[in-house]
Amino acid sequence: MTSPVLQEHWYGAEFLLSEAPGSRSRDPGQITNTGTAALSLDGGMVMTKAAFGTPTAALKAGDTGNGTVSGLGTVLGAVQGAYTLTFTSATQFTVTRPDGVELAPGVVGTPYSDEVAFTVAAGLTAFAAGDVIAVTVPAGSGLWQPYTASTPAQNLGVLWDRRVVQPGETVDCAIFVRDGEVIAENLQWDASVTEAGGISAVTGTDNVGNGTIGSLAILASGTLTGGVEPYVPAGTYTVVAEDSQTFVVADPTGRILGDAVVGEAFANEIGFTIAQGSTVFAEGDEFFVGVTANGKAQALAALAQSSIIARS
Numbered sequence: 001m002t003s004p005v006l007q008e009h010w011y012g013a014e015f016l017l018s019e020a021p022g023s024r025s026r027d028p029g030q031i032t033n034t035g036t037a038a039l040s041l042d043g044g045m046v047m048t049k050a051a052f053g054t055p056t057a058a059l060k061a062g063d064t065g066n067g068t069v070s071g072l073g074t075v076l077g078a079v080q081g082a083y084t085l086t087f088t089s090a091t092q093f094t095v096t097r098p099d100g101v102e103l104a105p106g107v108v109g110t111p112y113s114d115e116v117a118f119t120v121a122a123g124l125t126a127f128a129a130g131d132v133i134a135v136t137v138p139a140g141s142g143l144w145q146p147y148t149a150s151t152p153a154q155n156l157g158v159l160w161d162r163r164v165v166q167p168g169e170t171v172d173c174a175i176f177v178r179d180g181e182v183i184a185e186n187l188q189w190d191a192s193v194t195e196a197g198g199i200s201a202v203t204g205t206d207n208v209g210n211g212t213i214g215s216l217a218i219l220a221s222g223t224l225t226g227g228v229e230p231y232v233p234a235g236t237y238t239v240v241a242e243d244s245q246t247f248v249v250a251d252p253t254g255r256i257l258g259d260a261v262v263g264e265a266f267a268n269e270i271g272f273t274i275a276q277g278s279t280v281f282a283e284g285d286e287f288f289v290g291v292t293a294n295g296k297a298q299a300l301a302a303l304a305q306s307s308i309i310a311r312s
Contacts, residue, residue: 012161015044015188017181017311026160029144029175033165040164041146045188046299047175048147049155050140052078055116057135065090065127067108069135073117075152075292076235076302077252078137083116085133090126092205093133104236104288105205113200113290114236144175149192153298158182158308177306184310189296198292199270209281211262213239217271218291237270241285247274252291 019025029049033039057069065087081098085106088094095103095114106112108127111119116135147156160174176182199216235252239260242248247260251269260266262274262281270289291298300310 012043013176015158015182015186016176017183019176019180020178025176025178025180026174027157027177029157029173030170031145031163031165031173032141032143032170033167036167038164038166041159041162042188043159043161044182044186045159046147046190046193046303047144047157047159048151048153049157049175050143050145051155052080052140053138055083055118055135055137057118057133060132060134063127063131063133064125065131066123066125067127068121068123069118069133070121071111071117071119072135073150073152074137075113075115075117076154076298077115078152078154079115080137080139083135083137085120085135087127087131088129088205090128091122093120093127093131094205104202104290107202110202111200112202113198113292114288117292143170144173146190147193147299148190149194149295153295153302156299156302156306158187158303176308179307181309181311182303184300184312187310193296193299195296198295200290200292201272202288202290204286204288207281207285208279209241209244209285210277210279211281212275212277213272213287213289214275215265215271215273216289218295218297219267219269219271235291237289237291239272239274239287239289241281241283243283244276244280247281247287 052074055072084096085093091108103114157175157177201213238250239247245262249257257268
């Protein structure tokens with residue numbers, strides 16, 4: 001007789017090292033299954049709260065260009081409201097938050113990822129300076145769902161114990177959302193989530209030099225004291241020229257990571273190499289390096305912002 005193979009699920013809170021007194025670290029939540037098969041989620045699954053819906057894009061009446069916008073989504077730092085894309089030429093545009101703060105500029109045909117994600121494609125009629133596109137981020141459902149490669153690393157928590165949700169069903173759950181420590185290897189992840197998210201770069205629209213940035217990589221920042229798991233935060237890293245050979249690199253919070261020298265590999269949280277072009281760089285030239293929020297590293301960074309520390 002052949003014995004059946006049994007698979008034991010993770011127990012409730014098996015991921016937990018410590019939490020705040022009482023139930024202060026936990027919030028009530030709900031999970032809805034909109035699929036056609038039962039949804040089985042183990043305790044320790046990294047979850048995200050649907051704070052935002054899928055963004056929409058609309059060209060302003062009177063625009064010269066008739067291009068399109070695709071790949072719409074939100075990434076770390078997104079807020080509800082209308083982001084304004086204002087073209088400065090046929091191929092370049094600025095991006096402004098709903099509160100008026102200017103973000104990294106964008107380029108037609110290049111995926112954009114700074115709070116909002118999208119790609120602008122040229123149409124039969126090219127865009128012109130002064131054309132405007134509004135990208136609007138709506139409110140979300142507030143329901144919890146597994147963190148995946150296509151969802152931003154924000155509004156995250158950890159499912160307290162196992163839940164099985166039938167198609168069309170909504171179930172209550174407890175989510176670990178603040179002030180505690182978790183065992184990194186006991187966290188559960190959606191199959192789509194890799195160790196680190198994507199990385200891309202945009203050249204400043206007013207650069208004097210015509211050199212390039214390449215060999216982009218996301219690097220581990222090194223294990224911190226106390227066995228804390230390393231992570232690289234999602235968002236936009238700024239790389240700004242001090243002179244023709246040296247650039248200052250800052251992370252998404254503005255923290256200075258060090259100097260990058262033209263022709264030499266930079267390696268601190270992110271990796272890249274800047275190459276000189278036929279016209280040398282000048283003070284103020286810049287690159288914007290975007291780390292998208294779809295990896296384990298970015299999720300651990302977001303959890304840390306809520307004082308949930310993953311330890312190995």
